[in-house]
Amino acid sequence: MDPTIWQKMQKIDSRVFYVILIVMIIVPLMIPQFKLPIIPSQQTISAYDTIEQAANAGPGKIALVDSWWAASTQGEQKWQAKAVLTQLMKDHIPFALISGDPQNRTLTDQLVNQIAPKYNYVYGLNYVDFGYKAPAAYVPILKGMVQDIPGTLKEDYKGRPLASLPVMKGIHDINNISIIIEITPSNTLDQMLQLVQGVNHTPLVFVPTAVMAPEAYPYLDSHQIKGIITGIKGAGDYEQLLGVSDFGTQASTALSMVYALIILLIILGNVGYHMMRSSQNKGEGRNGR
């Protein structure tokens, strides 16, 4: 007996879905004018406002950007990091970079070098890079930084003494950190909350991959973190708040299209399943009679 249309719907080759999926992604990327509305989430707005407030922290304060993303997660985190770094430079906030992943320092450096000329940011004067620190050494480093930043880190990633860099003038300990920005695809938020934020309640903005974000909501509720920039959607939201249209905006539209496709496929699959079941039940009823 030939399969019914409902049975066929249950057995569509997954490669057909992959082709449809790729087309749904390519179309919005190919036509940048095609944009679905982006409504920034409340937690992204809070993150944006917190960084804006850091601009008013005054001299002798510096933002700390703790970065853990690498090539495997750059699809989300490169664009989140780019948006955040753009805001820091746009608001003339001096910042320090520190990396917990071997690949991260190079990738973040590439981003900073791309953005810095536009805002006249100069290494050593407006920002500093503490470099890559092995994850196993992070706990003593964070604990040391709470009390003595130059004493703990001593040199930047090029081996220059931190005390010799103008951006580090007046920067001694955690009280000189205006904001902590944690860009991570890993479970590193805990150590930052436990060892740094918990000590003097420094404002902390969390920038995770989307998969990590739901676990952080309790910390948002308890005000231990001030805002969350969630995945590529968060990057799109952030670009909206910054008034720029970059890859985050285009990718958000593509993402919405993909979600629409997934929802449609779930509905089709369920309709097919239930229709097949009901037609089987009817057939059994007729045979029983």
Next chain:
Amino acid sequence: MSFPAYLHHLLFPTLLLGGLGTIAIFSLLFRENKFYRFFEHLYVGLATGYTLQVTWTDVLRPDWWDPMAKDGDWAWILTVPLGIMIYGLYTRRFAWMSRLVFGILFGLAAGVIFQGFSAEYVPQVASSFKPIIPHHLVKDDIVSAINNLIFIVILVCVLVYFFFAFEQNSRVVRRTAVAGRWILMIALGAIFGSTIMTREALLIDRINFVVFQWLHFPKFGH
């Protein structure tokens, strides 16, 4: 772009490797093949090699080798036998050596966790005490009181679900636990939705690289 220029762009080593690598990894979706296996091993090898190199140039050389060899801080040499002792783990005869080092590390970790636990979780406990009676009869207060009530109900239901110390004979306790389980299922569904977002974002980025940066497809109206 002229054809020779396009060909030059297409064959530019970093772009070519990136493009071929992406296609090779995604070819697994079609079926398991040697092209995929080769690039999988290539990626693992590259990542490991890169990590080793950075660990030496960014960590061991500036923080251990230079202070010892250049600044005369000879005490750093003592870390070498301690590090080697960890490898005692692999032989029954010298396993006791690794336990000495692990004992020190466990002690350090326990101290840090003890401090960290209160810094991380006490604010969570404190923030779970929320007023469920509005202060004033204004809209904002009423809305936040309703929010708080929903929060408290969910918190209690989920906590009751995790009461495994006694048998849940009472109907009230049993039904509260069932409600807690449902709420957990909804939360897990939300987490799964976020997982899809991450995976799709990575796919979007790779497609953008292959189609528009490597193959250089045109973007209309750009």
